[in-house]
Amino acid sequence: MPKFMHPLRVINKQYEADIKLMFEVVDEVIAHRKTHPLTGSRDLLSLMLEGKDFMTGRGLSDTNIRYQLLTFLAAGHETTSGLLSFALYHLLSNPQAYAALQKEVDTVLSDNPLTVDHLSKLPYTNAVLRETLRLNSPALGMVVTSFNHTELLCGEYEVRKGWPLLLDFYGLHRDPAVWGDDAESFRPERMLDDKINTLPPNSWKPFGNGARGCIGRALALQESVMMLATLFQRFEIRFDDPSYRLQLKETITTKPTGFKIHAIPRAGKKVFGAANGYMSPGxxxxxxxxxxxxxxxxxxxxxxxxxxxxxxxxxxxxxxxxxxxxxxxxxxxxxxxxxxxxxxxxxxxxxxxxxxxxxxxxxxxxxxxxxxxxxxxxxxxxxxxxxxxxxxxxxxxxxxxxxxxxxxxxxxxxxxxxxxxxxxxxxxxxxxxxxxxxxxxxxxxxxxxxxxxxxxxxxxxxxxxIEDDLIVAVVGATRDILLRQPDLTEGKCVENRVLTASDQPVKRHIEFQLPLGMEYQTGDYLAVLPLNSPESVHRVLAHFNVLGETKIVITSRAPTTLPTNEPVSLQDLFSGYVELAQPMSQRNLDEVMRYAPVDGPERQALDKLVANPKTDVFDKHLSVLDLLEQHPSVKIPLAQFIKLLPSMRIRRYSISSSSLWKKANCTLTFSVIRGSSTAGKRDFLGVASNYLANLMPGERNLPGCPRASRKTSLMPFSSGVVHNALHSLRTECI
Ligand SMILES: Cc1cc2nc3c(=O)[nH]c(=O)nc-3n(C[C@H](O)[C@H](O)[C@H](O)COP(=O)(O)OP(=O)(O)OC[C@H]3O[C@@H](n4cnc5c(N)ncnc54)[C@H](O)[C@@H]3O)c2cc1C
Ligand code: HEM
Ligand SMILES: Cc1cc2nc3c(=O)[nH]c(=O)nc-3n(C[C@H](O)[C@H](O)[C@H](O)COP(=O)(O)O)c2cc1C
Structure with a gap:
């Protein structure tokens, strides 16, 4: 082999190794199923293994089944998943189509599980898929070979016998002569049954042509309709990054790249298929x-x-x-x-x-x-x-x-x-x-x-x-904690260390192992749902003279993010559900004053404070707890106090590592906020930064879970530098 062709030998070797690996994986699946047959409902693999031709009585050989499985994987899976991804992108980008699809699914399915009878009653869902296949067909095109020496387009092009011709679906499906001036727009209405039948012949060909056209066309459309309908029945879909614009990745097929969505359980809909049959909506x-x-x-x-x-x-x-x-x-x-x-x-x-x-x-x-x-x-x-x-x-x-x-x-x-x-x-x-x-x-x-x-x-x-719209009853039941945060996923702290000298304000470096399958891009941020520090929780418990173990049941007539109708310990409530250090507002002050003593020296001090709220309250970032500690004569009931506290919120941290370093691990560089309080004698503790500072390596941080979230333009200098450095290193290696 000439020297310049040596790289081909390497490529071929890799190609052969890849095929071998695919065969091995599929053969393993077949062998495992043979020794562990399915009981009850059967899937396609079981049908292929057990099915017999009723004329000959013969079944499929293992080699044949191996190739069938590979067809499903290569021709069936890539294409259909691409179609669904494109469909979701177009639906999210076209709210009216999204709403129309949602309406159809809700009318036809309501809360019932999807059955075969529903499939013919979902014309708009079908039209959404057809329109998606028009604008973004997962197959880029197809090749046909001419049998004869001929001419095309009234003699404009000469075609010799045996010449391969590539039919480009992109151009075909966006031809304004067929689709009109809005050919580039996503408009499922044009693909409804009565409209698609009036299209000029051969103008829509996402599944190819003739005898060698796609054998899986019906299956692909049916499973996609089922998937879309079931998804919309149970979930609200939204962009992870609303500024995302379609970018394509081309391998054998084409599909969106970098496109991420959130699927949020819809109002009162059961999320079938979860381990316990119902997934907490969060x-x-x-x-x-x-x-x-x-x-x-x-x-x-x-x-x-x-x-x-x-x-x-x-x-x-x-x-x-x-x-x-x-x-x-x-x-x-x-x-x-x-x-x-x-x-x-x-x-x-x-x-x-x-x-x-x-x-x-x-x-x-x-x-x-x-x-x-x-x-x-x-x-x-x-x-x-x-x-x-x-x-x-x-x-x-x-x-x-x-x-x-x-x-x-x-x-x-x-x-x-x-x-x-x-x-x-x-x-x-x-x-x-x-x-x-x-x-x-x-x-x-x-x-x-x-x-x-x-x-x-x-x-x-x-x-x-008014007094009763939040009722607190002390009970002694179980330790159940209601933490409804499905959008955040659990991460694991790998390393946590101080970066600064002992006489400097503390800055720390923390490394997280992200949950399986979650990756990030350089410049993403991580959302952290923190817990209040034990010191802050202790302050509340001490002030109200209650035990952290005490369990309460909260019922609320108005919507609330507090855990309701089941026992929660005060320790859990004050640790995870409410902000304790939030500076108070005028409204909080007015409410607290309802419980102030009517006269005496304390009252006079409070009146002075109320007369100068800007300097004595707001500029000092005084929290409700600070004020209660300073004025113990204010006897606010526990229920009213809980009601005044805002719900715990997430904090964002820019990821300081580059995704080129490790895809599944990321680092944060953060300042630990701790300083003498402007409000009084106690130290002020930033909630999330102190929570992060105290995480131990190996500790899984539930319920304060970090999550890779959407990209922010505030890409920290450090991650940008690291990323660029790693990138150039890689480029040099290549
Ligand atoms: C997109 C984005 C990226 C970010 N990236 C990073 C990052 O990479 N690293 C990082 O360290 N931070 C980052 N932050 C900030 C981070 O999200 C938090 O806001 C910060 O860590 C403080 O959170 P905390 O819960 O510790 O403090 P909180 O409990 O939220 O308290 C902060 C508040 O307390 C007030 N306060 C401060 N000191 C006192 C005091 N002595 N007395 C009374 N009140 C006081 C402040 O005015 C502030 O309003 C980022 C923020 C955003 C929006
Ligand atoms: C949205 C989904 C799909 C699209 C867009 C698609 C598209 C195509 C296209 C364009 C061809 C080539 C036709 C030609 O060259 O004329 C093809 C062939 C083929 N497809 Fe699909 N396909 C999809 C789903 C599937 C599924 C689910 C299966 C099987 C489970 C499948 C199996 C095949 C096979 C076996 C061929 C080769 C047929 C032959 O050569 O006889 N496809 N497909
Ligand atoms: C990344 C980022 C981008 C922001 N962009 C804007 C903006 O374009 N215009 C604006 O008025 N405020 C902007 N803000 C400020 C927020 O609107 C403000 O913090 C607000 O209180 C957030 O409310 P929310 O928690 O309900 O989203 C931005 C804040 C962040 C962190």
Missing amino acids: VLGETLQKVGHTAPGKGAPLLVLFGTDSGTCERFAEQIASDAVIHGFNPKIGAMDSVEDVANLPRDAPVIILTSSREGQPPENAVRFVQALKEMTATTKPLQGVKYAVFGAGNHDWVRSFYRIPKLVDSRMEELGAERLIPRGEGDAGGANVYNSFDAWEKALWSAVSKDLNDAAPEAASELD
Whole structure:
């Protein structure tokens, strides 16, 4: 062999080794099944092993079965999984198609398991798949060979006998002469049964042609319809990274690359197939579950929608929903993207929207809602009759996109015909106390909605009801802890060390082993759901003079993120569910003062503090706990205290390692926030940074689980440098 062809020998060797490996794996599967036959329902492998030709009485040989399995793997699996990935991408990018598919699935399937009878009743689902195959066929094209010397396109091209011709599906399926000016758009309607039959012959060929066309066409379409319908029946799908734009990976087939989604259990839907038959919906799922869930109160309906990345707006939404009960409303609460059809927003209930922005884009659970608002035609006033109010959280550091999404939602709703109840509220997380801004706006909101709906005379809750809307009963039952965080997955601490000298503010390096199958890209961040430090929890228990072991049962008439209706120990509650050090707001202060002594020196001290809240409370970042410790005469009941605490939120950390270093391990570099408190004599402890600082190597950090999350533009300098260095190293090696 000439020297220049030596690399081919290497490539061939690899090729042969790969084939050998595939044969070995498949043969092992066959051998295992033979010794462990399935009982009950049988799969395709069992059918091939046990089936006999009724004429000859002969079955398939093991070698034949080996090749059949490889066909399923190569021709069947790659293509169909590619089709489903493309379909999900197009559905997420086209909210109207998403909503139409959802509607069809809900109408046809409702809560029933899918059966063969349903398959013919899902025309839109079928059309979605056909339209996906038009725009992004997993097979790039096919080769045909000419039998004769001939000419094509009225003599424009000469074709000799035996010449192979590549039919390019991409060009064929986007030809404006066939598909019109919107050939590039995803529009399943054009692929409904009556439309597809009127297409010119040979204009849609994702499964190839003639006798050698795809043998698995019917199977592929059937399993894809089943998969899509089942998925939409049970899950809410959303982009991991809403700014993701389709990028293709081409091997034998083509499929999206870097495309990640979240599948969140839908409101009240069982997630069949989980180990125990039901998968806990978790924080986000639970929140979505609340849409359609009516708090068992009386009163006029009210819809509260939030768009949030790190939980601030969700917390505001919870507060509104909680207060709604007091104001005589019957609230429903959910993420903005849990609204199936934005045009059908309720006309009989005020719609309260709380949203932030992320790099000028909608937060991850408001993408489809905002997209739908953008796409609606203003001239027809499709939101006429909707009454709404918008509050936006933002940060002035994002100069160009400060409050961009709340502004957009607010103005667009008006353009589309909805009636604004009060001017948009704003809370700057980078400025003065965002919670106070929200509280002030909320006050205005209640007076506006109550006035507006006075005619409906909502039945106001009595003072007794107000006191009772969070009931705490002490019980002594089991240690069950309800931690509903499915979107986060468990990681393992591998290494945790200090980087700084003993006289310097502490910075640490921590390495995590990510859960199996989870990978990250350089520049991603990790979300950490922390636990409060034992010291902070101890402070609360000591103040209220209760044992951490004590179990309580919380029942709440308003939506809450607290664990309800089952025993939870105070230790678990204060460790994992609530923020203990959150600076208090004016509203918190007003509430605490209800329990202040009516007179005496303590009262005078408190009055002084209330008279100067900015300097004595807010600027000092005083938390409710700080204030109670400083003024023990304030006898707030435990239930009221719990009610004042915001729910525990995740913190983000930029990953400081490069994915080229290790795909399944990542590192964080973080500052441990611990310092003399501006509020008093105790040290201030940052929740997540101290939680991370105390993780031991080998420790799995449930319930504080890190997760690789979507990419942020704040790629830390270190990871960028490491990544580039490793990249150039690799390039040099190659
Ligand atoms: C995209 C992104 C990437 C990030 N990457 C990193 C990273 O790589 N490394 C890193 O270290 N951090 C990073 N952060 C910050 C990180 O998420 C946390 O905010 C930080 O670790 C503090 O969290 P904590 O829970 O320890 O503090 P918290 O409990 O949330 O407390 C912080 C708050 O306490 C206040 N405070 C501070 N000191 C005192 C005091 N003495 N008295 C009273 N109040 C006080 C502060 O004003 C602040 O509001 C990142 C943040 C984002 C959004
Ligand atoms: C969306 C899914 C699929 C697409 C887009 C697809 C596409 C194609 C295409 C374009 C061809 C070549 C046709 C030609 O050259 O004329 C082909 C052939 C083939 N496909 Fe598929 N396919 C899919 C699913 C499947 C499945 C599920 C199976 C089997 C389980 C399968 C098995 C085969 C086989 C065996 C051939 C070769 C047929 C022959 O040469 O006689 N395919 N497929
Ligand atoms: C990565 C990132 C991007 C942000 N982009 C914007 C922005 O474009 N405009 C803005 O006003 N605020 C921006 N902010 C600030 C947030 O909107 C603000 O922190 C808000 O309180 C978050 O609310 P949420 O927790 O409900 O998402 C950004 C914050 C982060 C961490």
